[in-house]
Amino acid sequence: MTCSLSSLCLPLSLNLEDIDQLDSIIKRRQPLKKGEHLFRQGDSFDSVYAVRSGSLKNYIMTNDGEEQITNFHLPSELIGLDAIDCASYPVSAKALETTTVCEIPFFRLQELSNELPDLRRQIFSCMSKELRDDKQMMLLLSKKNAEERVATLLTNLSARFRRRGYSQYTFRLPMSRNEIGNYLGLAVETVSRVFTRFQSKQIIAVNGKEIHITNRQELLEVADLNDYDIETGKKLVAS
Numbered sequence: 261m262t263c264s265l266s267s268l269c270l271p272l273s274l275n276l277e278d279i280d281q282l283d284s285i286i287k288r289r290q291p292l293k294k295g296e297h298l299f300r301q302g303d304s305f306d307s308v309y310a311v312r313s314g315s316l317k318n319y320i321m322t323n324d325g326e327e328q329i330t331n332f333h334l335p336s337e338l339i340g341l342d343a344i345d346c347a348s349y350p351v352s353a354k355a356l357e358t359t360t361v362c363e364i365p366f367f368r369l370q371e372l373s374n375e376l377p378d379l380r381r382q383i384f385s386c387m388s389k390e391l392r393d394d395k396q397m398m399l400l401l402s403k404k405n406a407e408e409r410v411a412t413l414l415t416n417l418s419a420r421f422r423r424r425g426y427s428q429y430t431f432r433l434p435m436s437r438n439e440i441g442n443y444l445g446l447a448v449e450t451v452s453r454v455f456t457r458f459q460s461k462q463i464i465a466v467n468g469k470e471i472h473i474t475n476r477q478e479l480l481e482v483a484d485l486n487d488y489d490i491e492t493g494k495k496l497v498a499s
Contacts, residue, residue, distance in 0.1 A: 281372060281375075281376065282372065282376075282379065285364060285365060285368040285369065285372060286310075286362050286363070286364055287362065287363040287364075287365065288362060288363075289309075289360070289361050289362065289363050291314075291358055291359065291360045292314070292316075292355035292358070292359045292360075292361070293355065293358060294355055294356065294357050294358060295354065295355065296354070296355050297352060297353065297354050297355075298316060298339070298353040298354070298355065298359075298361060299340070299349045299352065299353050300349070300352045301320060301321060301348075301349060301350065301351055301352045302348050302349065303348060303349050304347065304348055305340070305343040305344075305346055305347060305348055305349055305366065306365060306366060306367070307340065307363045307364055307365050307366055308338055308339065308340040308341055308343075308344070308364050308366060308369070309338070309339045309340050309353075309361040309362065309363055309364065310336070310337070310338055310339075310361060310362045310364065311333050311334065311335050311336065311337050311338075311339060311359065311360075311361055312335065312336075312360040312361060312362055313335055313358075313359065313360045314335070314355060314356070314357050314358055314359025314360060314434070315332060315333060315334050315335070315355075315356045315357060315359060315434040315435075316332070316333045316339060316353045316354060316355050316356060316359055316361075317329050317331070317332050317333075317353070317354055317356055317435065317439060317443075318330045318331040318332075318333070318339070318351040318352065318353055319351060319352055319354065320350070320351050320352070321352075327442065328442065329439060329442045329443040330351055330394075330443075331351075331394065332356070332417075332434075332435060332443070333353070334417070334420055334421065334424070334434075335424060335426075336424040337420070337424075338386055338390070339353055339361070340353070341386065341387050341390055342390070344366070344387070356434040356435055356439075357434050369383070393416075397412070397416060401444060401445070404483075404484070406444075406446055406450050406451075406453075406454055407454050407457070407458075407482055408482060408483055408484055409444045409445070409446060410440070410444065410446075410451060410454045410455070410458070411458075411463075411479050411480075411482040411483035411485075412483040412485065413440065413443070413444060414464070414471065414473065414479060414483075415479055415480060415483050415485055417431065417433070418431070418473060418476070428473070428476075429472060429473045429476070430470065430471070430472045430473075431470070431471055432469050432470050432471070433469045433470075433471055434469070437451045437452055437455075458479075458482075461475075461478070462474055462475060463475045463478045463479050463482065464479070
């Protein structure tokens with residue numbers, strides 16, 4: 261399995277020469293099994309990672325010793341960007357399933373970005389988008405009821421899969437209902453009831469962990485996102 265930039269499908273718009281230089285510093289890692297950590301909260305920061313296949317969750321440990329999930333990472337997404345201004349990773353990253361990642365040593369990336377202004381701009385762009393996505397999700401979820409929260413998550417995942425060239429209508433949820441509840445601040449029973457209601461309303465169809473969005477417009481309406489650009493997270497201005 262290669263760890264070339266082209267195989268990762270990262271959203272970096274670089275010329276061929278710059279891509280070759282970036283490819284030279286990307287390292288292949290051994291696959292992670294479900295439940296294995298890529299890094300733990302407090303580990304020394306030395307690399308950012310690109311998810312090649314599989315998925316991971318970010319979480320922090322609360323004062324009560326419980327996991328609080330802060331994010332999920334899908335194929336072709338970067339992980340570890342939130343540690344760039346820290347000496348250590350502020351969150352843990354655990355595989356939700358068998359997952360392969362490619363390692364990008366940060367000191368090498370920093371050296372290369374100093375030589376390649378386009379690469380530096382692209383890194384800043386990725387960081388900005390991740391911060392915007394996180395802020396948008398937290399803002400939206402803080403104001404929503406259970407159905408709106410689940411619909412918002414499904415809409416967010418759909419947009420992220422589409423952005424990477426996958427189907428926006430049919431995709432697999434790698435996380436458990438319990439993990440969804442943890443992330444959304446809902447009881448697992450509530451999450452299950454919402455999925456059942458969405459199926460009965462023919463908004464989605466569920467087969468195990470596979471989700472098929474049968475009525476995307478209705479899902480957007482439930483999520484109260486009709487007035488938002490899903491790609492940018494910005495509220496649309498009426499013309």
